[in-house]
Amino acid sequence: MNTIHQAFCIFRNLGGEFQLFNEQSVPNWLEQRAFLTPDRVAIKTECEIVTFKELYEKSKERAYQLKRIGINKDDHIAVLMKNSIEMVTTIHGLMLIGAVTVLLNTKLSETELSWQIKDVQAVKMIYDESFQERIENINEIEKFTVHMLRLYRNGTAEELQHCLMLNDVATIMYTSGTTGYPKGVMQTYGNHFSSAINSAINLTIQADDKWLVVVPLFHISGLSILMRSVIYGMGIIIHERFDARLTNKAIMDEKVTIVSVVTTMLQQMLEQLGKDNYPKEFRCMLLGGGPAPKPVLEKCRDKDIPVFQTYGMTETSSQIATLSAEYSLSKLGSAGKPLFQCEIKIMDNDCRCAPYEEGEIVVKGPNVTNGYWKRDDATSASIKQSWFYTGDIGFLDEDGFLFVLDRRSDLIISGGENIYPAEIEAVLLSHPAVKDVGVSGVEDEKWGEVPCGFVIPSESVTESELIEYCKKNLASYKTPKKIFFVDHLPRNAANKLMRRNLRLSLNGDNNK
Amino acid sequence: MNTIHQAFCIFRNLGGEFQLFNEQSVPNWLEQRAFLTPDRVAIKTECEIVTFKELYEKSKERAYQLKRIGINKDDHIAVLMKNSIEMVTTIHGLMLIGAVTVLLNTKLSETELSWQIKDVQAVKMIYDESFQERIENINEIEKFTVHMLRLYRNGTAEELQHCLMLNDVATIMYTSGTTGYPKGVMQTYGNHFSSAINSAINLTIQADDKWLVVVPLFHISGLSILMRSVIYGMGIIIHERFDARLTNKAIMDEKVTIVSVVTTMLQQMLEQLGKDNYPKEFRCMLLGGGPAPKPVLEKCRDKDIPVFQTYGMTETSSQIATLSAEYSLSKLGSAGKPLFQCEIKIMDNDCRCAPYEEGEIVVKGPNVTNGYWKRDDATSASIKQSWFYTGDIGFLDEDGFLFVLDRRSDLIISGGENIYPAEIEAVLLSHPAVKDVGVSGVEDEKWGEVPCGFVIPSESVTESELIEYCKKNLASYKTPKKIFFVDHLPRNAANKLMRRNLRLSLNGDNNK
Incomplete structure (x- = not known):
């Protein structure tokens, strides 16, 4: 590791112009985490528990397989997988060889998948066998199941990228827009890191934290939990899909402290919960995906469920604003204040709105994307002087709390x-x-x-x-x-x- | 604020070459903290308690006073003060106008102070009245006590720097070297931020944290706690100077969770503590300033005092490695592993040492200084390809834990x-x-x-x-x-x- 690492850094450091980039080179997150806290539990699923050291070993093996099928640094690789440890090791494996992970929504039709794969210029695809039929006619790309990858073996640590550059693109996720064509949001390592640490500054990091993943890992809501896991050294529990009963059961039995949900999930959980209540260790119901109906929030308040309403999107690599539980009553319905390194303003026709004036929600922060893949027009239309124009409508109250009225006008x-x-x-x-x-x-x-x-x-x-x-x-x-x-x-x-x-x-x- | 902020960011964004800098512009820490959690207690001293909002108001007032005496952005301003809220508001006030704070060691002789002030090209000095005699003959600089500053008043928010650039120098602290001439270590905002968040990733951030400051704020050990306070939104208790009895009393009575100490302080605290013990909330005795004698560590172990031995220096803006309490017994005497974004290697004659081989401790991370003020020779001698050569001697064991044998050979x-x-x-x-x-x-x-x-x-x-x-x-x-x-x-x-x-x-x- 050490020689490669040094060589890489020396390479980056050759010219003075690389100085800034070079400053931002840091150890690969999973590798560093496995080095720092090898024996902590990283992931628990229904059938498996892996420590950070084991996760690193598995991801390294996956990285070698990916290398053997011809994937190189900076290649765009499409991933069509369900939440699983295999999906996690594939993502970490791609990061370990410096490839860019393109996360595909598993609910998309063949036409949609095909369009995104072409648009993003992916050279290979890793997919779950269960999607075989859906992708049968997508032939413009080499396709591999995990089963097929296992036929490939061997590799040496020299092939891995032991340090990563915060300005490099780590992942691409597609999001549609008002124009109708989906756009690939480029998320850098720096975006993910900033997202994780600004979330930590707001929600704190506790030694016994365990974050439950019942949202898809191909969405930023799920992927951001995976990133926090390696950055904080925090255990996560991954469910393949959301099931209200199993989610409640995990919170009850597994000492889950935080779970990320959207309103419809929370509603089902409340219904399933009945007269029961969550244990005291459960400290954060992170509620995203649009404004929540007041009756739901009031029901949670009555049950003392610590709801943290949040506002974020693919372009902000997860949360940009989050309402702390201490304000959940006095500011009911608000998405809170920006995270520590972030800013929010409300704009109407190039003018900044006064408190309570409705306008477009415009945000800024180190977690905000640098732009869309090969869409300079869309990028310059939505990012102006580092401010990202979300298209969402809202207002700030006199204390600076954000209220989201409508997501992206027509969303x-x-x-x-x-x-x-x-x-x-x-x-x-x-x-x-x-x-x-x-x-x-x-x-x-x-x-x-x-x-x-x-x-x-x-x-x-x-x-x-x-x-x-x-x-x-x-x-x-x-x-x-x-x-x-x-x-x-x-x-x-x-x-x-x-x-x-x-x-x-x-x-x-x-x-x- | 908003107009200024925007104008500033637009200015920075004018050329494409500024893009990288621009990405690193974030809201001023104290201003953002006062906005996010105005009513949390920021600082407690023997005679005063201030919330973040109050601290911001006081610091803004100080900033206006500093402006009125003619201090401008990027000016180097010497600060010769004892731990106090006045010292804190002076540091934040200087940050609010974009000046560079030069922190002087209050124990220095007149000759030494005079030398550093000249070397750093400071244009003004803020000092405590009690040092009047010591600086009487230092005439190459305008000198102001807090009392004198109070004669100046008024200012408007437009004069303040509402956003800061992570690559800008925030503070300069002098440290001597083997050559005998003290050198000014430049610490950027990014260095301080990285230091704070990497410490948080390792030690976690708890909602009820309260960090006790009994080390000088002019040292990085003290200043870094001040930075963590505004970044985390964490309350701190500041003592003017270390007193074993008062330190123990604060831990006992004030729900202190963390304190930073050096060995000689810890020894006095243990002696004063006698048969008593610290309360359960007290979770971290952060022990820096060189290798600690085993008997002291063993005594702490016997008393269940959670000692986190740490290794760091002015050039790393506080900790670069810290031993977690979970390893305090099995790795007794070690300074632990590097923080999450940091790396450590042991070098001997340009070769990387194997485990247990002694050599120079060489470190890397976003908290490491970019260099010494106007000492290109010293900078290039100690920083090579982003690695900082500490001059300290040590080794890594087979698990990667650092053992410090000797500080800077002759230190x-x-x-x-x-x-x-x-x-x-x-x-x-x-x-x-x-x-x-x-x-x-x-x-x-x-x-x-x-x-x-x-x-x-x-x-x-x-x-x-x-x-x-x-x-x-x-x-x-x-x-x-x-x-x-x-x-x-x-x-x-x-x-x-x-x-x-x-x-x-x-x-x-x-x-x-």
């Missing part, structure tokens, strides 16, 4: 997944019987919101025909749950579709 | 103060009756070590004459406690003085 949040209407509209418009279309979220008891289509037909077509068509081209969570046939769509003077009015039209409330 | 550590023999030798040599001289540390029950001189006289002179001469030119802790007159000095083939042999000659042991 639909369904069970914690972000859905952009424009993406669904594009699919519906491609159907020959659709003349014009608008998509909006409609309230749903279980998912918070679900997408619905408002279609002006050009010829005869049924609701189920259109839904079936969407299913073929979109992840099922994006498929409209209902199609309404209409005569006209609400557009403003500039002919811009007023999607909020679509939803309101359902309630017969057109005042707004 | 004498007396009651936590670093003393460089070369500095004392230079003073003695300037005496007309001294032909040649060597200075070495000799064991002392109270101070650990005290400096002693070995003099070859050129004419008749007494021990007390020479000690008196030193007192006039050196801080009293540096003044030799004894002078031995000798016929010759131990020098090696290259005529290099073998100072270790001076000490050994006293014991009649010349084997080494």
Whole structure:
């Protein structure tokens, strides 16, 4: 390790211009963690417990396999996997050889996956066998299951990247936007590190912390817990998927201290919990994914459940603001104040809004992305003088607490997944019987919101025909749950579709 | 604030070459802390308690006073003060206007103070009235007491630096070296921030933490606690000076959880403690300032006192390695492993030593200084490819735990103060009756070590004459406690003085 490390640092240090980069070279996180606290439990799943030393050994083995199939530093590698230790070792393995991990949402359709793989210029793909059918026709890339990787063996420590550069891109995650085309958010090691330590400054780090992962690792909500785990030396418990009963059981029986959830999950947990309550060690229910309904927060308050409402997104590498439990009552409904190294302002037409004035939420911090992969236009449109324009609407109160009113104007949040209407509209418009279309979220008891289509037909077509068509081209969570046939769509003077009015039209409330 | 902040960031962002710097701009720590947790207690002294909001208000007022006396961004300002809230607001006030704080050791002689002030090119000095006499003849600089500053008033938020750049120098502290001339160690905001968060990753941050400051704020051991306080939002208790009884009393009565000490302090505390013991909340006795004698560590072990032995120096902005309490028994005597973003290697003649091989301790990390003020030669001699050569001698065991054998070959550590023999030798040599001289540390029950001189006289002179001469030119802790007159000095083939042999000659042991 040492020779390689030195050589690498000397290489980086050759020119004076590299000085700044060089300053930011630090030991690989997992390697350092395994060195510092080898015997601490790193991860627990239903069937396995691994210490940091074991996790490092497994990840090193994975790194050698990835090397043997021809992956090199800086290669973009698509990962389509379910939460598991195999997924964790794949991510760490890719970091150990300096490749960039592209985390794919496992709910995406073949078309969507194929599009992202092409867009990100991934050269290889690692996937779970269970997705075999879904990716069968994606042929522009070499594909490997974990089973296939195991055929490859051997490697030496010299092949690994023992130090990492905080300015290097570690991961790419796709997020859609109002324009409809998903964009690859580049997250650097520095972004992840800053996210982890600013979260720690706010939530504190306790020696007995155990963070429960019931959100997907391909989302920033899950991946950020993995990063905190190696950075803090904190044990995490990983579930393959969210199940309210198993989540509650883990909190009850496993001395979980923190869990990250979105509203729909919290609701199911509360229902399942019934009259029971969580043990005293459980210190933080980190609630993200959009503004939570007050009744849910009030129910938690009545049960003394320590809810920390948070606001963040893929572009901020997890939280940018979090409400501490000490304010959960007096500032109910707020997403709190920015993390220590972060800033938030509300902007309206290039002017900073006064307290309580609504406007776009604009954020800044070392956890904020440098931009979108190969989308200079989108990057310069949303990042101006280091400030990231979220597109979300909100206000600050007189004490500086953030209240989020609406996510990215038209964004639909369904069970914690972000859905952009424009993406669904594009699919519906491609159907020959659709003349014009608008998509909006409609309230749903279980998912918070679900997408619905408002279609002006050009010829005869049924609701189920259109839904079936969407299913073929979109992840099922994006498929409209209902199609309404209409005569006209609400557009403003500039002919811009007023999607909020679509939803309101359902309630017969057109005042707004 | 906002306009200024924006303007500042836009200015920094003008050229693409500033991008990296710009990424590292973050809100001023105290301002952000006062915004995030205004009502938390920041500092408690014998006579005062201030919250973060109050501390910010006081520091802002101090900043305006400093502005009114003509201090500008990037000015070097000497601070000669005792631990107090006034000293804290002066340091934060200087940070709020972007000036560089030069922290002077209050034990220095007039000659030494004058030399450092000139060397660092300080333009103003803020001092405690009690040092009036000591600095009376230092006329090359404008001098202000806090009392004088209070005559100046008024200012507006626009004059303050609301964001800080992590690459900017925040503080300069002088440290001597083997060459005898003190050197100004430049500590950036990034150095202090990294130091604080890497300490937090290792020691954890608890919501009820309260760190007791009984070490001087002009040393990195004290200043680093002040930095952690604003970064974590943690309360600290400041004593003007160390007193074993008052330190124990604070731990007993004030719910102190952490205290930083050096061996001589710990010994006095143990003696004063008698058969008593510390309360359960007290979780960390952070023990720095050189290797501790085993009997002291064993006594702590027997009393269940959680000692965390640490290794660090001015150049590493506090800790670079710390032994966790979990290893305090199995690795007794070790200074532990590096902090999370830090690295340690042992070098001998450009070769990396194997476990247990002794050599120079060489360290790396984002908390390590970029160099010495205007000493490019000293900087390039001690920092090579981002590795800092400490001059200290030690080894790593097979698990990577650091054992420090000897601080900077000839360094004498007396009651936590670093003393460089070369500095004392230079003073003695300037005496007309001294032909040649060597200075070495000799064991002392109270101070650990005290400096002693070995003099070859050129004419008749007494021990007390020479000690008196030193007192006039050196801080009293540096003044030799004894002078031995000798016929010759131990020098090696290259005529290099073998100072270790001076000490050994006293014991009649010349084997080494």
